[in-house]
Amino acid sequence: MAEIIDGKKVAADIKEELKKKCDWLKSVALDVPGLVTILVGDNPASESYVNSKAKSCDQVGMRSKIEKLSKDISEKELLDIVQRYNDDEQYHGILVQLPLPKHINEEKIIEAINPQKDVDGFHPISVGNLVIGRETFFPCTPNGIVELLKRYKIPTSGKHVVVVGRSNIVGKPVANMLLQKKDGANAVVTICHSAAKDLTVFTKQADILIAAIGQPNFIKADMVKENVVIIDVGINRVEDSTAAKGYKIVGDVDFNDVFAKSSYITPVPGGVGLMTVAMLLQNTFHAYIKITNQKLN
Numbered sequence: 001m002a003e004i005i006d007g008k009k010v011a012a013d014i015k016e017e018l019k020k021k022c023d024w025l026k027s028v029a030l031d032v033p034g035l036v037t038i039l040v041g042d043n044p045a046s047e048s049y050v051n052s053k054a055k056s057c058d059q060v061g062m063r064s065k066i067e068k069l070s071k072d073i074s075e076k077e078l079l080d081i082v083q084r085y086n087d088d089e090q091y092h093g094i095l096v097q098l099p100l101p102k103h104i105n106e107e108k109i110i111e112a113i114n115p116q117k118d119v120d121g122f123h124p125i126s127v128g129n130l131v132i133g134r135e136t137f138f139p140c141t142p143n144g145i146v147e148l149l150k151r152y153k154i155p156t157s158g159k160h161v162v163v164v165g166r167s168n169i170v171g172k173p174v175a176n177m178l179l180q181k182k183d184g185a186n187a188v189v190t191i192c193h194s195a196a197k198d199l200t201v202f203t204k205q206a207d208i209l210i211a212a213i214g215q216p217n218f219i220k221a222d223m224v225k226e227n228v229v230i231i232d233v234g235i236n237r238v239e240d241s242t243a244a245k246g247y248k249i250v251g252d253v254d255f256n257d258v259f260a261k262s263s264y265i266t267p268v269p270g271g272v273g274l275m276t277v278a279m280l281l282q283n284t285f286h287a288y289i290k291i292t293n294q295k296l297n
């Protein structure tokens with residue numbers, strides 16, 4: 001039977017650690033880290049993500065700002081705004097909430113962010129540094145996964161990690177992070193995805209299975225081996241007439257089916273999702289340290 005990995009508790013611990021650091025900065029009259037989140041348009045899910053990021057900044061004592069822009073803003077205007085925050089010393093982290101409206105080239109906008117402020121870790125320079133094992137900003141969800149494994153002392157060295165999903169936000173970066181030859185990583189990593197003829201061939205081999213597929217309850221007990229560690233990255237809405245909102249959130253793993261067979265498992269909600277914002281704050285803190293130290297040199 002599995003031990004449940006409590007992402008809510010770990011995220012709260014990380015935020016508490018950051019709050020202590022921000023309290024100390026204030027106590028010696030130093031500036032605090034600042035995060036600006038740029039939101040284009042009025043997508044309700046994006047709005048809710050951005051609000052929760054700003055609220056978390058407030059909780060730990062960081063400066064935060066939501067730059068809310070019309071869905072009709074031009075690419076050039078948005079590029080100018082990103083540049084303004086690149087130059088603004090109050091903000092050490094810049095996050096452009098995705099997706100952007102169709103008329104704006106996301107890659108161009110991400111590339112306009114100063115890599116020193118790229119707290120999402122999406123800039124090609126950050127991605128390249130991650131792949132070749134240099135110090136960089138790790139994308140927040142993969143970083144949250146690795147942090148959960150570390151804090152639960154789940155060994156990764158020599159273990160077979162199977163990642164289902166090849167997105168730039170989760171699948172590819174988490175695979176690259178766990179592949180690194182260093183403590184807390186050093187895994188043998190397989191990435192598989194929807195084009196596999198039989199995913200079960202891969203998932204059955206996993207010591208640690210990371211599911212980032214985007215399909216509710218996709219991973220079943222007969223797809224995994226005994227004592228597998230399950231990391232469920234899915235956040236899927238499914239209809240539920242008994243819920244006040246008419247829906248509930250489930251992961252990519254059929255939790256009840258897989259629970260008895262696994263050694264550790266992340267619940268949804270309450271697992272990986274809550275770690276994403278905590279790691280964003282941690283990245284913002286690291287950006288602050290780097291930028292302010294560099295100014296001292």
Ligand code: GUN
Nearest residue numbers: 095096097098099120140
């Ligand atoms: N949209 C959904 N997830 C993310 C994220 O982690 N970062 C950004 N910038 N946009 C997102």
